[in-house]
Amino acid sequence: MYQWWVFVHIAGVFGLLVSHGVSMAVTFRLRAERDPARAVTLLEISSSTITAFYVSLAVLLLGGIVAAFDGGLWGYGWIWASLGTLAAVTVAMYALARPYYHRIRLVALALAEGSRAVTPEQFEKLLKAPQPLSIAGIGFAGLAVILYLMLFKPTLGMAPAVPGQTTGGGPEVALEASELSFGVRRLTAPADERLTLRFSNDSSVAHNVSIYRRDGEPLFTGEVFTGPRVIEYAIPALAAGSYQFVCDVHPQQMTGTLVAR
Numbered sequence: 001m002y003q004w005w006v007f008v009h010i011a012g013v014f015g016l017l018v019s020h021g022v023s024m025a026v027t028f029r030l031r032a033e034r035d036p037a038r039a040v041t042l043l044e045i046s047s048s049t050i051t052a053f054y055v056s057l058a059v060l061l062l063g064g065i066v067a068a069f070d071g072g073l074w075g076y077g078w079i080w081a082s083l084g085t086l087a088a089v090t091v092a093m094y095a096l097a098r099p100y101y102h103r104i105r106l107v108a109l110a111l112a113e114g115s116r117a118v119t120p121e122q123f124e125k126l127l128k129a130p131q132p133l134s135i136a137g138i139g140f141a142g143l144a145v146i147l148y149l150m151l152f153k154p155t156l157g158m159a160p161a162v163p164g165q166t167t168g169g170g171p172e173v174a175l176e177a178s179e180l181s182f183g184v185r186r187l188t189a190p191a192d193e194r195l196t197l198r199f200s201n202d203s204s205v206a207h208n209v210s211i212y213r214r215d216g217e218p219l220f221t222g223e224v225f226t227g228p229r230v231i232e233y234a235i236p237a238l239a240a241g242s243y244q245f246v247c248d249v250h251p252q253q254m255t256g257t258l259v260a261r
């Protein structure tokens, strides 16, 4: 079911982009508008998409939160960082946009009705204010950060505890990732001893290394990162037997057998 909930989540993202894209277009179009009546119309077009925006946001959250429970992801830093970024961006955009557009609407309505309390110059100054650029900038930056977190899933120092993961030492096993290959198909390591897995990613392609039992149960999951960079992992003692090591990003090409004996 996990992938279906991710599907719902991404469907919500598309809905959000479509509905909020209208407001984004109005945001930029308004800056060039000087006719108060047309400015009011533009603002009405933007407001008419607000319901669709909130429905999309609800679908996005529902899909994401259920998927996180389904996939057992609450122990990872990236999911909390994504939620935090979404909350911060939503609050910041709302706090900036609401008073600004409220004010434009009031001034535009007053001008359209022939009020002399405001001048076209004041209206123009308001339309040229930097707020729309800040609002759009925060939105795009927030989306970029969340997209990064979704795709690269950095642990950010928070990943589910694997027994023995935090204690180093023990015999060392070395593994190198270059372009789309581990170079070796087979690794050997002493059984029943804590190991140090020295994993180097020599390429600018994102890789990780994970160790699975033959029945598919994950024993160790390393973070995905781009090279050149070396990370030493402490691996809990493995019972004698054969295991699979794999890059979760490229499981077809990058996999091999780890024999503990």
Ligand SMILES: [Cu+2]
Pocket: 177, 180, 206, 207, 208, 247, 248, 249, 250, 254
């Ligand atoms: Cu890989």
